[in-house]
Amino acid sequence: MPKKNHTGMTFDKLIEHYFNIAADKINLNPEYLTFLKNPYRELQVQIPVRMDTGKLQIFLGYRVQHNAARGPYKGGIRFHPRVDLHDVRALASLMTWKSALVDVPFGGAKGGVACNPKKMSKEELQKVSRSFINKMDLVIGPHRDIPAPDVGTNEQIMAWMMDQYGIKHGHTPAIVTGKPVVLGGSPERQGATGRGVMYTALAAIKDMGMEPEQVSVAIHGFGNVGQFAAKLLQDEGCKIVAVGDSAGAVYNPKGLNLNDLIKHKQKNGSTVMGFSNGKDISNEELLALNCDVLIPASLEGIIDERNAPNVKAKVIVEGANGPLTLEGDRILEENGVIVIPDILANAGGVIVSYFEWVMNLQEFSWESKEINRELYKRLDKSYKEMVKVAKKENVSNRIAAFMIAISRVAEATHMRGI
Numbered sequence: 001m002p003k004k005n006h007t008g009m010t011f012d013k014l015i016e017h018y019f020n021i022a023a024d025k026i027n028l029n030p031e032y033l034t035f036l037k038n039p040y041r042e043l044q045v046q047i048p049v050r051m052d053t054g055k056l057q058i059f060l061g062y063r064v065q066h067n068a069a070r071g072p073y074k075g076g077i078r079f080h081p082r083v084d085l086h087d088v089r090a091l092a093s094l095m096t097w098k099s100a101l102v103d104v105p106f107g108g109a110k111g112g113v114a115c116n117p118k119k120m121s122k123e124e125l126q127k128v129s130r131s132f133i134n135k136m137d138l139v140i141g142p143h144r145d146i147p148a149p150d151v152g153t154n155e156q157i158m159a160w161m162m163d164q165y166g167i168k169h170g171h172t173p174a175i176v177t178g179k180p181v182v183l184g185g186s187p188e189r190q191g192a193t194g195r196g197v198m199y200t201a202l203a204a205i206k207d208m209g210m211e212p213e214q215v216s217v218a219i220h221g222f223g224n225v226g227q228f229a230a231k232l233l234q235d236e237g238c239k240i241v242a243v244g245d246s247a248g249a250v251y252n253p254k255g256l257n258l259n260d261l262i263k264h265k266q267k268n269g270s271t272v273m274g275f276s277n278g279k280d281i282s283n284e285e286l287l288a289l290n291c292d293v294l295i296p297a298s299l300e301g302i303i304d305e306r307n308a309p310n311v312k313a314k315v316i317v318e319g320a321n322g323p324l325t326l327e328g329d330r331i332l333e334e335n336g337v338i339v340i341p342d343i344l345a346n347a348g349g350v351i352v353s354y355f356e357w358v359m360n361l362q363e364f365s366w367e368s369k370e371i372n373r374e375l376y377k378r379l380d381k382s383y384k385e386m387v388k389v390a391k392k393e394n395v396s397n398r399i400a401a402f403m404i405a406i407s408r409v410a411e412a413t414h415m416r417g418i
């Protein structure tokens, strides 16, 4: 059964909905509609793994290659029990629009394995990672399709994947991004998505006439994206008043001590709950907090029509992909909440992945300062372009972002010929 939110809409249908609105606004050639909306290729594979117990377990793995008009397919690999083809398809198309919006020469793809990495040993995870690459070997390559980390995967998993690909094809660091720096990974890649969230949040704060020191922030999801966004925004002067993870949230109106909180989370079985410098609250309470900026940085479909009316934040910065349902998005728009959409807000990861890929192909490396400067330049330009189109066309930031991205992919498609 496809996974639907409680209003019956799957994630891929939600993205298709935004695509249709934006395509209509730019008068997209009807011949291109179906072609650009749907993925080029979808691959489902079996990943049989002998678990530590000696039992054979078969996991399902997916890779969806959505569009490569502007460059090789590019997108992360998710290890999570909820992974299914609908989600991977939606995430793959978001990658196409994201890469186009921030103007990196990539197309869009996404992959995933339906497994629970939290309950697997390092050995088991390594077997899944290597087997995934063996099964995908036919369709990936440094000029064909380049995976990266996402929820439940990390630089260690990218290292195993690169190594596995190299066994057959020879050393090929450009086959994945998000690798450890020692294996050709980019400095700053690990925190790049959170850094991009910080840059776009600051741009929105500035547009509202506020200074970072006046701003309070709540973050839902305290993993890679959430933690880096929290730390970097705090460094800029913002007050991080609440963060939440899958177990619950913690709140301190005076601001949380993030270094202590991260240590607490590591010590306490991956939860922020029970932190002595804050009060435990539920994730629903976090979403309804009286704060300026709310950053959903966990999973899709978190803000829906049941909790959107309670949101008091002035700005939502979508660290996660697809954190708002259709109804949630509509309610926030009606209530005048500014939304910085995922395809811009969390594009820092793909931008620095692009730098990593270029460095690998050139067998050269850049310094952190250069990487962060270039990341800022690209996001700042894309933010300004999005806001300009939104104002000119009187549409939401999300539709403006899709309009820009679809136009670019359509133009590349036109020039190549379908």
Ligand code: NAD
Binding pocket: 149, 150, 151, 152, 153, 193, 220, 221, 222, 223, 224, 225, 226, 244, 245, 246, 247, 283, 297, 298, 299, 300, 319, 320, 321, 322, 346, 347, 349, 350
């Ligand atoms: P992660 O696995 O490192 O962290 C996810 C966090 O969300 C964890 O703290 C987890 O406890 C929390 N979480 C999960 N389910 C939750 C729930 N129901 N309620 C509250 N918290 C919950 O993953 P990540 O890499 O930080 O990715 C987070 C989001 O950002 C995903 O949507 C991902 O697709 C998107 N994203 C990630 C990157 C990247 O570079 N990592 C790039 C672009 C987009």
